[in-house]
Amino acid sequence: MNNGDFDIYTLTSPAVADPDFHRWLLSSENIPPLGSTSNxxxxxxxxxxxxxxxxxxxxxxxxxxxxxxxAQSILARDLPVIPLWYETIVAAESDRLxxxxxxxxxxxxxxxxxxxxx
Numbered sequence: 430m431n432n433g434d435f436d437i438y439t440l441t442s443p444a445v446a447d448p449d450f451h452r453w454l455l456s457s458e459n460i461p462p463l464g465s466t467s468n469x470x471x472x473x474x475x476x477x478x479x480x481x482x483x484x485x486x487x488x489x490x491x492x493x494x495x496x497x498x499x500a501q502s503i504l505a506r507d508l509p510v511i512p513l514w515y516e517t518i519v520a521a522e523s524d525r526l527x528x529x530x531x532x533x534x535x536x537x538x539x540x541x542x543x544x545x546x547x
Contacts, residue, residue, distance in 0.1 A: 438469065439513075446534070448497040452481035455500075455509060472509035 453459065457478050459468040477500060484496040504510075520531055529543035 435469075440469075448493070448500070449481070449485050451477075451497065451500045451504075452485050455504075456481055470509055472507070474503060474507060474509075477503045477507075 453465065453467050455468055455472050455474075455477055457468065457473045457475075459465050460471050460473070461469060480496050480500045480503065484493055484500065487493045487496060525546045527544050527546060530539040532538050
């Protein structure tokens, strides 16, 4: 699979904590046998490369947000990958619970610090 000789494949990934994931997955620098081999589909788009590289280098949140919004537009236009599964995050709230922090990744990590009011 790393040499790009396939018709279709599936990929799982860890929870995405930063939009720089787009660079890892879609940059032409990561097409096998170059880079991390994460762009196994061989997707190439000069505009996407420019946008995700700029996003990785940008430090201002508003500017990064604009760059990754552009990356999303390119993804919607080209559809180089088609996600077949996503996780729905459901949260319930109770006034009897405190010190619980909801994770953006749908993990139960917040339960480690959660406390129930007596």
